Amino acid sequence: xxxxxxxxxxxxxxxxxxxxxxxxxxxxxxxxxxxxxxxxxxxxxxxxxxxxxxxxxxxxxxxxxxxxxxxxxxxxxxxxxxxxxxxxxxxxxxxxxxxxxxxxxxxxxxxxxxxxxxxxxxxxxxxxxxxxxxxxxxxxxxxxxxxxxxxxxxxxxxxxxxxxxxxxxxxxxxxxxxxxxxxxxxxxxxxxxxxxxxxxxxxxx
Numbered sequence: 001x002x003x004x005x006x007x008x009x010x011x012x013x014x015x016x017x018x019x020x021x022x023x024x025x026x027x028x029x030x031x032x033x034x035x036x037x038x039x040x041x042x043x044x045x046x047x048x049x050x051x052x053x054x055x056x057x058x059x060x061x062x063x064x065x066x067x068x069x070x071x072x073x074x075x076x077x078x079x080x081x082x083x084x085x086x087x088x089x090x091x092x093x094x095x096x097x098x099x100x101x102x103x104x105x106x107x108x109x110x111x112x113x114x115x116x117x118x119x120x121x122x123x124x125x126x127x128x129x130x131x132x133x134x135x136x137x138x139x140x141x142x143x144x145x146x147x148x149x150x151x152x153x154x155x156x157x158x159x160x161x162x163x164x165x166x167x168x169x170x171x172x173x174x175x176x177x178x179x180x181x182x183x184x185x186x187x188x189x190x191x192x193x194x195x196x197x198x199x200x201x202x203x204x205x
Contacts, residue, residue, distance in 0.1 A: 001057050006123040009035065011046055012055060019051045020044075041169040042126040049125075060122040067128030068110075068119050074135035076106035081142040086190060130170040137162035137173075141180060145187060 001007040011017055016027050016034065028043040045063070053059030079102040084094050109115075118124035118131075141159035144152050166173050181200060188196035 001055075001060075002121040007121055010123045010126070011050075011060065014046075016043075017046060017050055020047050037171060039126065039168065039170050041165055042129065045125055045129050045169070057122065060125060061119075064119050064122065064125045064128055067125060067132055068115060070132050071128060071135060072106060072110040074132060074139060075109045076102055078135055078138045078142070079105050081139065085142065085145060086186060126170040127172060130166045130172045133162050133166035133169060134173040134176065137166060137176070142183075 001012045003012070008014075014034075016024065016031070018024055024047060025044075028040040028047070032038055046060075049060050049063055080094070080099065083098045083102055087094065087098060118127045137159045140155055140162055144155040144159070147155050163173065163176055184196060184199035188199065
């Protein structure tokens with residue numbers, strides 16, 4: 001654990017930390033005072049790790065590394081979907097160069113020094129989990145552009161649920177509605193058959 005970097009407050013010296021149980025779950029979802037943010041799913045991450053490893057730091061770092069690897073894959077998936085939506089390759093497909101571009105961008109994201117913070121100390125697991133849920137929400141939301149009817153509604157609800165879970169882990173993705181509105185605007189410009197007003201109305205709901 002890296003003390004003076006929140007690992008003590010969040011895990012090592014957290015008086016509420018312990019194995020999963022009804023009382024602990026009640027604390028996670030009702031506490032607004034221990035830290036300045038409401039992060040019940042973040043506490044659930046730490047407590048689930050504690051259930052199997054107690055205060056062995058290696059287990060928490062393994063979780064962080066797993067989240068890092070998952071996020072690298074999700075970044076690649078988001079970029080791939082964006083390129084498929086907004087570019088045209090040979091014969092209307094993305095082509096190998098588009099896939100290579102998405103892989104290169106995801107590799108740059110993976111190797112960026114900013115990734116150190118979320119993997120070097122245990123408290124960064126909050127960020128890793130929040131980002132994973134946010135990216136999963138993005139992948140799910142982008143699927144709505146190719147869906148219709150009840151299937152589209154199901155994808156929208158799934159994206160909303162993942163976005164909410166991201167905020168309940170750590171409120172990193174508060175600007176997501178603005179991001180989605182920008183994507184909708186680009187989508188409406190690329191495909192005039194898709195009314196922007198309908199897309200924006202979905203965000204309001």
